[in-house]
Amino acid sequence: MTLTKADKRQAAEKREFLARYRPANFPRPSVTVDIVVLTIVDAELRVLLVKRKEHPFKGQWALPGGFLRVGDGKKNQGEDLDVAAARELEEETGLKPNLAYLEQLYTFGKADRDPRMRVVTVAYYALVRPDLVPLVRSGGDAAEASWFAVPSLRKTTLAFDHAAIIAKAIERIASKLDYSNIMFKLVPQTFTIPELRSVREIITGAPQDRGNFRRRVARMIEDKIIEQAPGKRITTSKPATVFRFCQKR
Amino acid sequence: MTLTKADKRQAAEKREFLARYRPANFPRPSVTVDIVVLTIVDAELRVLLVKRKEHPFKGQWALPGGFLRVGDGKKNQGEDLDVAAARELEEETGLKPNLAYLEQLYTFGKADRDPRMRVVTVAYYALVRPDLVPLVRSGGDAAEASWFAVPSLRKTTLAFDHAAIIAKAIERIASKLDYSNIMFKLVPQTFTIPELRSVREIITGAPQDRGNFRRRVARMIEDKIIEQAPGKRITTSKPATVFRFCQKR
DNA sequence: TAAATAGTGTCTATAAGACATTATCTC
DNA sequence: GAGATAATGTCTTATAGACACTATTTA
Numbered sequence: 001m002t003l004t005k006a007d008k009r010q011a012a013e014k015r016e017f018l019a020r021y022r023p024a025n026f027p028r029p030s031v032t033v034d035i036v037v038l039t040i041v042d043a044e045l046r047v048l049l050v051k052r053k054e055h056p057f058k059g060q061w062a063l064p065g066g067f068l069r070v071g072d073g074k075k076n077q078g079e080d081l082d083v084a085a086a087r088e089l090e091e092e093t094g095l096k097p098n099l100a101y102l103e104q105l106y107t108f109g110k111a112d113r114d115p116r117m118r119v120v121t122v123a124y125y126a127l128v129r130p131d132l133v134p135l136v137r138s139g140g141d142a143a144e145a146s147w148f149a150v151p152s153l154r155k156t157t158l159a160f161d162h163a164a165i166i167a168k169a170i171e172r173i174a175s176k177l178d179y180s181n182i183m184f185k186l187v188p189q190t191f192t193i194p195e196l197r198s199v200r201e202i203i204t205g206a207p208q209d210r211g212n213f214r215r216r217v218a219r220m221i222e223d224k225i226i227e228q229a230p231g232k233r234i235t236t237s238k239p240a241t242v243f244r245f246c247q248k249r
Numbered sequence: 250m251t252l253t254k255a256d257k258r259q260a261a262e263k264r265e266f267l268a269r270y271r272p273a274n275f276p277r278p279s280v281t282v283d284i285v286v287l288t289i290v291d292a293e294l295r296v297l298l299v300k301r302k303e304h305p306f307k308g309q310w311a312l313p314g315g316f317l318r319v320g321d322g323k324k325n326q327g328e329d330l331d332v333a334a335a336r337e338l339e340e341e342t343g344l345k346p347n348l349a350y351l352e353q354l355y356t357f358g359k360a361d362r363d364p365r366m367r368v369v370t371v372a373y374y375a376l377v378r379p380d381l382v383p384l385v386r387s388g389g390d391a392a393e394a395s396w397f398a399v400p401s402l403r404k405t406t407l408a409f410d411h412a413a414i415i416a417k418a419i420e421r422i423a424s425k426l427d428y429s430n431i432m433f434k435l436v437p438q439t440f441t442i443p444e445l446r447s448v449r450e451i452i453t454g455a456p457q458d459r460g461n462f463r464r465r466v467a468r469m470i471e472d473k474i475i476e477q478a479p480g481k482r483i484t485t486s487k488p489a490t491v492f493r494f495c496q497k498r
Numbered sequence: 499t500a501a502a503t504a505g506t507g508t509c510t511a512t513a514a515g516a517c518a519t520t521a522t523c524t525c
Numbered sequence: 526g527a528g529a530t531a532a533t534g535t536c537t538t539a540t541a542g543a544c545a546c547t548a549t550t551t552a
């Protein structure tokens with residue numbers, strides 16, 4: 001491939017344009033990443049919240065999150081959005097990115113959702129297996145953090161529009177229960193069918209027939225999505241068979 | 250409810266904090282809104298693209314979009330994200346917001362997706378009924394714009410990551426075909442069952458059995474989602490019954 | 499009347515809902 | 526053996542796929 005004179009002129013024009021370019025003068029919003037960290041412990045859906053140390057909403061509970069790191073110029077444009085979410089998750093919970101299921105949820109960008117300045121937040125949700133919850137160091141980033149039962153939040157006023165973000169996350173997760181493997185992100189590495197069913201009931205808020213649910217799980221066993229695993233639950237009656245997820249998680 | 254001394258102190262503290270607050274000094278990204286404007290004309294899925302007049306990607310085709318207006322301070326924080334999308338749509342197509350179906354798609358935020366500076370773009374998709382396509386003034390915003398058949402774009406290199414954004418939009422729409430009324434946004438105000446079926450086939454890229462599809466539509470008629478409408482198509486064989494969507498659209 | 503497409507009907511497979519019954523484990 | 530829960534089975538209903546067949550309109 002040869003460069004014509006026109007090609008060279010255009011390349012030069014482009015270099016010049018980019019060199020001369022100054023990021024637009026009009027104001028920009030701040031961009032944050034907020035994470036709805038969810039787990040299920042004691043048959044209860046819980047979300048991780050941090051207590052705000054500064055205004056606005058000082059002393060109130062909020063989603064963990066923080067500013068997208070943007071770098072300082074053309075040379076360094078900072079971190080990818082997904083990387084920012086993984087970083088925030090690790091900073092606030094101590095969980096390495098591969099230990100939680102992290103997915104973008106929705107972007108919230110109403111004016112005045114932050115009284116200080118214009119902030120657009122890209123919300124993610126993270127699902128943490130209950131057996132990993134002990135690894136979560138509450139108050140990692142020098143911020144007070146703790147798990148809240150989601151239903152109990154009706155009595156609490158959260159900072160910003162974070163209550164709406166949590167609601168949207170749960171709605172999204174519920175809608176994905178039936179056509180994804182998302183529910184395996186909310187049980188321990190080994191689990192029983194009744195435990196799985198409980199996850200479903202807690203997320204949807206509706207009871208699920210035991211027999212019908214088993215039938216679905218039976219198909220997953222046939223399809224080698226899950227397999228029997230060693231181990232036993234300590235119960236006061238008949239213990240359920242223990243399974244594990246087949247693919248790496 | 251009475252204010253205690255502590256309440257008053259806290260309120261004062263808050264006012265002071267907000268007055269003193271200076272938006273963070275660390276750099277911010279630009280935030281844009283890009284819109285995947287789709288329609289179906291002549292049994293072909295088409296997307297509206299605009300030709301870039303400036304570097305980078307000068308002369309290449311790109312999604313219509315623009316910067317989120319942020320206002321200039323605390324007093325005015327600018328427009329909601331959704332409003333920005335509706336505004337951009339109208340600016341670039343002339344379509345009033347209520348004439349197209351507009352929904353947030355996904356937020357794309359990889360570093361270096363724009364060589365000039367850090368740009369996070371919140372992508373939306375807009376579905377335009379084919380009978381409204383004539384209202385779209387190509388090149389509205391003094392920019393050259395035109396409709397492209399989506400399959401033909403495989404040969405074209407689009408600006409930025411816009412090809413990936415279009416792909417994601419189509420994937421999302423395909424996934425919503427079966428549990429939403431989204432396909433009615435891609436047929437004229439009155440339509441026939443074969444026309445509806447064609448929409449489905451074009452979006453999914455897979456053939457759909459006529460009888461089976463009719464059966465589904467028949468259920469929608471029973472459920473009063475659509476109803477028969479006056480009119481007739483000019484055809485060279487038996488003309489199909491014409492329907493309209495019941496709810497306001 | 500021929501061509502073409504609209505529209506109908508049927509058989510089968512899959513999966514969910516509702517609900518009854520049996521099996522197995524712990525104490 | 527009692528209590529409790531796991532596990533299985535059955536009947537019904539809803540829906541999709543595949544495919545054959547009939548009806549109606551235009552030229």
